[in-house]
Amino acid sequence: MENLNNNEYQKFADKKVPKPTYLKNVILAFLVGGAICTIAQGVTNFLESQGYNEDLCGMGTSIVMIFIGSLLTGLGVYDKIGKVGGAGAAVPITGFANSIVAPAMEFKREGFIFGVAAKMFIIAGPVLVYGIGSSIIAGLLSILFKG
Amino acid sequence: MALKRIGNQTIKLLNPPTILSNYSIVGPKEGQGPLKDYFDLIIEDDLWGQESFEKAECKFQEEAIRSAVDNAELSLKDMDFLIAGDLLNQIVATGYSARELAIPFFGLYGACSTMTESLSLGAMLVEGGFADKLVCATSSHFSTAERQFRFPLEYAAQRTFSAKWTVTGAGATVLSSYGSGPYITHVTPGRIIDPGITDAANMGAAMAPAAMDTLINHFQDTGFKPSDYDLIITGDLGIVGKSIVMDMMKEKGYDLGSVYTDCGVEIFNPRAQDTHAGGSGCACSAVVLNGYVLKEMKKGKFKRVLFMSTGALHSPIITQQGESIPSIGHAITIDINNE
Structure with a gap:
């Protein structure tokens, strides 16, 4: 195997891997993501009908969707939704809830400090760091240029 | 002179050791697969009554070793060596199963090549006259490998088509200097x-x-x-x-x-x-x-x-x-x- 050319081999090996089913993935992501967002819109409409103002409705919807995402993760259902829905299940706030609850559950046996608490953000951590980081930069830019 | 070496990297065993007995335990998914009728024991609960998947993997390996030795109609005391390993950091599934067995122990890390690595070294020890009987073993567990190498179990990730599924189970083989093969x-x-x-x-x-x-x-x-x-x-x-x-x-x-x-x-x-x-x-x-x-x-x-x-x-x-x-x-x- 000494005369194996790595670049050629990697090209050859790539051809052996079945191609991802992009069209199917996109359609399923649209349907699953769309379904989650439709449920969230239903929650918002319900809160509005109860007479809450726009800010409270947005906040209330987030809280309800985070609860649903966490509950379905705990029941062992959300990973199955994610398998079908891909990004459609990962991008909504339910997916963010899943990315925190899943490691929290996984590392429960290592204790509440070094397990649950320390490992809770292994997947969501980068989203938080760069999300908060970029929002600070956007905020500074808006102060500088908008006055 | 390395009398038993042939060619570049092969060893020809002049008095080939016998595989005296063998035993396999698998988890529920493997127990539904095409080879289900061949496995000695199928465990439906992949925790096997233990507190964690790591402890379950230890039990898989320990039970496979005990049962392989039983199948050979021998006792653990008859084993000159245990040669085993697994995928976990510091090969803990093996260290902790060996803790229960009290057999002189060599731990291996060869990742998924461990079964043949242990049989290779075991066969050479027996053939070289350093052991009469020994047991080679290894184990892996889907849920211990996922958390060490990939994602939490409940995380909603999609797997690629080239990804594989870690087998939950353990296998053990008893080698001996005498016997009628294989x-x-x-x-x-x-x-x-x-x-x-x-x-x-x-x-x-x-x-x-x-x-x-x-x-x-x-x-x-x-x-x-x-x-x-x-x-x-x-x-x-x-x-x-x-x-x-x-x-x-x-x-x-x-x-x-x-x-x-x-x-x-x-x-x-x-x-x-x-x-x-x-x-x-x-x-x-x-x-x-x-x-x-x-x-x-x-x-x-x-x-x-x-x-x-x-x-x-x-x-x-x-x-x-x-x-x-x-x-x-x-x-x-x-x-x-x-x-």
């Missing part, structure tokens, strides 16, 4: 080969060149041809790796044809069981050997088998640093005759 007649230890694959979800492609290197050296050293074997079986290359080996070996003049398959391909039904490229993990080759291969040899279906376990010797930390995956394949010849 015999381990040749050992071809592998070299590390690294074709530069950096995707840890495509280990079949990473390991295939190491498997081919060992196969070619084995054929050159021993003079055997693929057709001299009734079965040539690699460890856990899966569907992607098997296809690469078939094509590239043919290019090099070795038509493996219908005698060749891969444990990772055989153990699951990829469509019905949604396992993508097939099975992997130390237990993949261990349970296919101790379940399917050795049982079919004793029934007479296979007379001479080239058995190989393949391992990817990386860790998540070093692949995050951009390193590629160094791989290895160890091979042994198992023959029902000792000539």
Whole structure:
């Protein structure tokens, strides 16, 4: 195997891997993501009908969707939704809830400090760091240029 | 003088040790696969009543070793050595199962190549007169491997088509200096080969060149041809790796044809069981050997088998640093005759 050319081999090996089913993935992501967002819109409409103002409705919807995402993760259902829905299940706030609850559950046996608490953000951590980081930069830019 | 060495990297055992007994335990998913009738014990609860998956894996391995020794109608005290390993950091599944067994112990880390690595070293110890009887074993567990190498179980991630499914189970084999076969007649230890694959979800492609290197050296050293074997079986290359080996070996003049398959391909039904490229993990080759291969040899279906376990010797930390995956394949010849 000494005369194996790595670049050629990697090209050859790539051809052996079945191609991802992009069209199917996109359609399923649209349907699953769309379904989650439709449920969230239903929650918002319900809160509005109860007479809450726009800010409270947005906040209330987030809280309800985070609860649903966490509950379905705990029941062992959300990973199955994610398998079908891909990004459609990962991008909504339910997916963010899943990315925190899943490691929290996984590392429960290592204790509440070094397990649950320390490992809770292994997947969501980068989203938080760069999300908060970029929002600070956007905020500074808006102060500088908008006055 | 190394009297028992032939060619580049093969050992010919002049007094081939016998495989006295074998035992395999698998988890629920493997117990629904195509080889389900061959496994000695199928555990429906993958925690097996333990507090954690790591402790369950220890129990899988310990029970496989105890049962293999029982099957040989021997006791643990008769074992001169235990040679075993697993996938977990510091091979803890093995250390903790060995804690319960009180057998002089050599721990191995060969990732998924551990079964053949342990049988290779075990066969040499027996043949060299350093042991009369010893036991070789390994284990892996889907849920311990996922958390160490990939994601939490409940995390909603999609797996790629080249990804494989870690086998939950354990296999153990008792070797002896006396007995009526099957015999381990040749050992071809592998070299590390690294074709530069950096995707840890495509280990079949990473390991295939190491498997081919060992196969070619084995054929050159021993003079055997693929057709001299009734079965040539690699460890856990899966569907992607098997296809690469078939094509590239043919290019090099070795038509493996219908005698060749891969444990990772055989153990699951990829469509019905949604396992993508097939099975992997130390237990993949261990349970296919101790379940399917050795049982079919004793029934007479296979007379001479080239058995190989393949391992990817990386860790998540070093692949995050951009390193590629160094791989290895160890091979042994198992023959029902000792000539």
